Amino acid sequence: MGIEKLSDFVYSKTKRNKSLNKGGPTIMKKKKLISLLLVASMAFSLAACGSSGGDDKDADKGGDEKTLKVAAVETAYGADMWKEVCSAFEKSHEGVKVELTIDKKLEDVINPQMKSGEYPDVILRAVGAESGITETFVKDNNLVDLTDVLDMTVPGEEVTVGDKILPGFVENTITNPYGDGKTYLMPMFYGPCGLFYNAGLFEEKGWDVPTTWDEMWALGDKAKEEGIALFTYPTTGYFDAFFYALMHETMGDDFSKALTYEDGIWDTEGAKQAFDIVAKLATYTEKTTPANANDNDFRKNQQLVLDNKALFMPNGNWVIGEMEDAPKADGFEWGFTALPAVKEGGERASYTFFEQIWMPAEAKEQDLGKEFIAYLYSDEAAKIFFDKGGAVQPIEGMSDMITDDNTKLYYSIYDTGAVAVMDAFAATEPIEGLTTRSTFFDPVNSLVTGDKTEQDWIDQIKADSAKFHEALK
Amino acid sequence: MKARKGKGLFVFCCLAPAAILFIVFMILPTIDIFRMSMFKWGGYTDNKTFVGLDNFKILFKSDKFYQAFQNSILLIVLVTLVTFTFALVFAYILSREKIKGKTFFSVIFYIPNILSVVVISAIFSAIYDPNLGLLNSFLNLFKGAENPTLWLGDQKIVIYSIVIALVWQAIGYYMVMYMASMANVPESLYESAALEGAGKIRQFFTITIPLIWTNIRTTLTFFVISTINMSFLLVKAMTNGGPDGASNVFLSYMYQEAYTNSSYGYGMAIGVMVFLFSFALAGILNVATKRQEIEF
Numbered sequence A: 001m002g003i004e005k006l007s008d009f010v011y012s013k014t015k016r017n018k019s020l021n022k023g024g025p026t027i028m029k030k031k032k033l034i035s036l037l038l039v040a041s042m043a044f045s046l047a048a049c050g051s052s053g054g055d056d057k058d059a060d061k062g063g064d065e066k067t068l069k070v071a072a073v074e075t076a077y078g079a080d081m082w083k084e085v086c087s088a089f090e091k092s093h094e095g096v097k098v099e100l101t102i103d104k105k106l107e108d109v110i111n112p113q114m115k116s117g118e119y120p121d122v123i124l125r126a127v128g129a130e131s132g133i134t135e136t137f138v139k140d141n142n143l144v145d146l147t148d149v150l151d152m153t154v155p156g157e158e159v160t161v162g163d164k165i166l167p168g169f170v171e172n173t174i175t176n177p178y179g180d181g182k183t184y185l186m187p188m189f190y191g192p193c194g195l196f197y198n199a200g201l202f203e204e205k206g207w208d209v210p211t212t213w214d215e216m217w218a219l220g221d222k223a224k225e226e227g228i229a230l231f232t233y234p235t236t237g238y239f240d241a242f243f244y245a246l247m248h249e250t251m252g253d254d255f256s257k258a259l260t261y262e263d264g265i266w267d268t269e270g271a272k273q274a275f276d277i278v279a280k281l282a283t284y285t286e287k288t289t290p291a292n293a294n295d296n297d298f299r300k301n302q303q304l305v306l307d308n309k310a311l312f313m314p315n316g317n318w319v320i321g322e323m324e325d326a327p328k329a330d331g332f333e334w335g336f337t338a339l340p341a342v343k344e345g346g347e348r349a350s351y352t353f354f355e356q357i358w359m360p361a362e363a364k365e366q367d368l369g370k371e372f373i374a375y376l377y378s379d380e381a382a383k384i385f386f387d388k389g390g391a392v393q394p395i396e397g398m399s400d401m402i403t404d405d406n407t408k409l410y411y412s413i414y415d416t417g418a419v420a421v422m423d424a425f426a427a428t429e430p431i432e433g434l435t436t437r438s439t440f441f442d443p444v445n446s447l448v449t450g451d452k453t454e455q456d457w458i459d460q461i462k463a464d465s466a467k468f469h470e471a472l473k
Numbered sequence B: 001m002k003a004r005k006g007k008g009l010f011v012f013c014c015l016a017p018a019a020i021l022f023i024v025f026m027i028l029p030t031i032d033i034f035r036m037s038m039f040k041w042g043g044y045t046d047n048k049t050f051v052g053l054d055n056f057k058i059l060f061k062s063d064k065f066y067q068a069f070q071n072s073i074l075l076i077v078l079v080t081l082v083t084f085t086f087a088l089v090f091a092y093i094l095s096r097e098k099i100k101g102k103t104f105f106s107v108i109f110y111i112p113n114i115l116s117v118v119v120i121s122a123i124f125s126a127i128y129d130p131n132l133g134l135l136n137s138f139l140n141l142f143k144g145a146e147n148p149t150l151w152l153g154d155q156k157i158v159i160y161s162i163v164i165a166l167v168w169q170a171i172g173y174y175m176v177m178y179m180a181s182m183a184n185v186p187e188s189l190y191e192s193a194a195l196e197g198a199g200k201i202r203q204f205f206t207i208t209i210p211l212i213w214t215n216i217r218t219t220l221t222f223f224v225i226s227t228i229n230m231s232f233l234l235v236k237a238m239t240n241g242g243p244d245g246a247s248n249v250f251l252s253y254m255y256q257e258a259y260t261n262s263s264y265g266y267g268m269a270i271g272v273m274v275f276l277f278s279f280a281l282a283g284i285l286n287v288a289t290k291r292q293e294i295e296f
Helices: A003-061 A080-092 A106-115 A133-139 A147-151 A199-205 A213-225 A236-259 A269-283 A298-306 A318-322 A366-376 A379-389 A405-411 A436-441 A443-449 A454-470 B002-036 B054-061 B063-096 B102-114 B117-128 B134-143 B158-182 B187-196 B200-211 B213-238 B250-260 B264-288
Strands: A066-073 A096-103 A122-124 A186-198 A229-231 A310-316 A334-337 A349-358 A419-421 B039-041 B048-050
Touching: A066 A080, A066 A106, A066 A366, A080 A096, A080 A366, A080 A379, A096 A106, A106 A133, A122 A366, A133 A349, A147 A366, A186 A199, A186 A236, A186 A298, A186 A405, A199 A334, A213 A229, A213 A310, A236 A269, A236 A310, A236 A349, A236 A419, A236 A436, A236 A443, A269 A443, A269 A454, A298 A310, A298 A318, A310 A318, A334 A405, A366 A379, A436 A443, A436 A454, A443 A454, B002 B039, B002 B264, B039 B264, B054 B264, B063 B102, B063 B158, B063 B200, B063 B213, B063 B250, B102 B158, B117 B134, B117 B158, B117 B213, B158 B213, B187 B200, B200 B213, B213 B250, B213 B264, B250 B264
Parallel strands: A066 A096, A066 A122, A229 A310, A349 A419
Antiparallel strands: A122 A349, A186 A310, A186 A334, A186 A349, B039 B048
């Protein structure tokens, strides 16, 4: 480095230092300012968090306006229908404001609020969801008795709610969880569950859809020769609807005893028959099914049916929307059937899945909430639900509203002789470490992989069943 | 005296915010978990019943808890051993050997650590796919596609599939940590060792390892904590504890009970066990690996 250059270097360095020194206080000031701003914004956000509860209370006090808090889970039907129903309710009820919370992960939104004592007045969430929020409220006896809603007149109409709801929907173990004849959960959108298949494939091969389990096994052997498995399932969770329908077929009058885990019920002939069918079905199940039978990959199992690698899967009509964009085999066409009968001419059952709407005991606007629920069964609301989301309410006159053939096909399944099954295992006190799913349905994975035998499964059911029975409400 | 008092006040004021935050957000919730573990509570409503140690009594009789316990321990041991070995060897090679593309390799190894767990589980779900997955497509070349191995569907294999994903995810992080401390080992030690006739392997065991021992000790505790946490995330995203509960680990079982089985109190009891276990394990590791520190 030459002398000049060196001096240049020194100079530039000192210059830089000077400018740094000059800049020092300003930078410090800036930093201070920024940190002040940060602190202020933090304090503000904290204050905002803390005061949100207070604001609502003020709103309650001010004026005659009543606020109804409705929380609904967003399902495949979408959020629009709810928004519209709520505004229609506001229109027909003056001075009422509906505050709607709708979210796919509803629990994550309302749970923190509930922990701080802010409960929604009306909640739409079905039993059987992973979070078990509805079950928790049932198990904790934390529901408002909605029996009187059945006697209320549907707003704007002359018929009572109870008369308008289709028979069976408020006389089952889900809506009347304590078996005391009182209704705590009101039935909402329903859909039949059964076996879905590729009708195009059946036509192409000239196969008939089996009507008995014997025909089913025969078909299974025939399909095997062509390299097609008889059966697959998305996850073991889908076995609940399947198993209830199956037990209804094999157990007849004992069905309701099974739902309350009665002593010795699993030793009956009917129960044995149901276990045998599931165990045999496991041997006919597509081999890779258990590997994808989780919430992440279940679509791969559904894809097996679309790809003609498996014939049947238990599912509900939401699967059509779920797999809409998936690639399908040539000539694919959705087919839907009830479970095959145990013997020629025997009962064929299809489980009816329905969602439930209910009110937590802590709800503030109980009367208004009941009025709202009654309104949901009006023709006006039902039409919005169907037009905007395709959701079908379990009420008289609904079938006139359904016009497209595809939807009609599913809802006409009961007209063609299938028996509708709506009940579920009776509510129990929470039992630590035990769920009906882990006892009854999850082991199906192990039956398919051969990790457990049918007898292991039955033994587990018997042992756990005793505990469930003891914990019955 | 006055000045000292003033200074004390100043120090107090400086420390107070951090201390208060720590107490409010760390200590109190932990104590609360211990308290909650003695209640029967659904988690959503106010109905809490005090049940004393009942939750723990049920816990110690539960096969499912032992299964989750076993799986967790298996994961901790295997993941630690395998990751530790690979990370150490790779770090040694990358920092001591003159190979082309050193930085390239360290970046490549580190990438999995930047990915979110959801991405990792999606990658591995694709690799493990029984029909179209990378792994089975490769294996099919040798044994045919007749009986595909169900990496996530076979109760006996599934936990090892998770081990592989965890190791893949963790190697880069620990490798970079070891590389950093290996860079501090003076070159002169290696030179004199080489002059004395010590080979690479001998150098590795007698110079590198003893001199980065403090670092290794710290990472061992990290292994325990991160395996417990990461295994939950991966299990939740890949198998959700399935098939039939075969891949449940501590925290996934706790999550199931607390958030899906209306047994929040029981879930907290599991939380207490996890807390005690990881604390004890970290303590034992700390004591067992205590050596006299070597200065250089």
